[in-house]
Amino acid sequence: MTEPDEVLDNLAQVSFAVMAQLSQVAAAHELSLTQLRVLGILRDRTPKMAELATHLGLDRSSVSGLVDRAARRGLVAREASRDDGRSVRVGLTPEGRKLAAELTAEVARVMAPMTAGLSATDRTRLGVLLGRMLA
Template sequence: MLVRGLRLLPSVEGLEREFSFSQTLILQVLGSRPEMKMNELAAFLGLSKANATGLVDRLVRRGLVERRHGEEDRRVVLVRLTPHGRAAARRLSMVHRRGLARMMRRIPERNLVVFIETLEQLAAALAESQRGLLAP
């Protein structure tokens, strides 16, 4: 139910007509980095390389993402947001922040402290897990 609610946040702003949920994730992930290897992006999102490539292809056609080959290893494909893609990622981030703020206002303050501590622990555990996943 929580994930479903979070997935619906862009629909509040009409963004569901612009981006699929997976495209939203890609824009947000790439928005937090200068660039990323395609295989790392797929692994980070839990997608197959083929599925991630198809999603990125659509974002490339829309001028939101660009890809290039690695300089040291031409087999490596790197992806990054274009300026238009960065603007879209910022807009999506703002929509999510506003939606989360609306939801958080409904939680009693005494419960927020425990909730935030739990989220911080979860975020730390996820970050540690991702480091292991992306380690060479």
């Protein structure tokens, strides 16, 4: 296997392992993986619905359904946008913030074994490289 093939193969394998871990965490809280993503996105922002749709790579009607389900659980709330009266922003409720914090801690715990064999320097380097890939 050539180096680029090995990088792609390892990247795919890590991706599958991460998705499996995230899916298990989500399922343990009766959430879909996409709902987990929504809570993660909303931890530090209150986007307009269209922005949330772009973040998730979904159409607005799909995001509307996701937000409706999360709102029924008391995790998110919609509010009129202050800068654009036609837009709606979505944000976490106090219950949603609590669950998002729990999920963040749980994800960190289940992901820790994946990087446990790396030195602190390697973990930092990995973080930088992953950040570059996502930029």
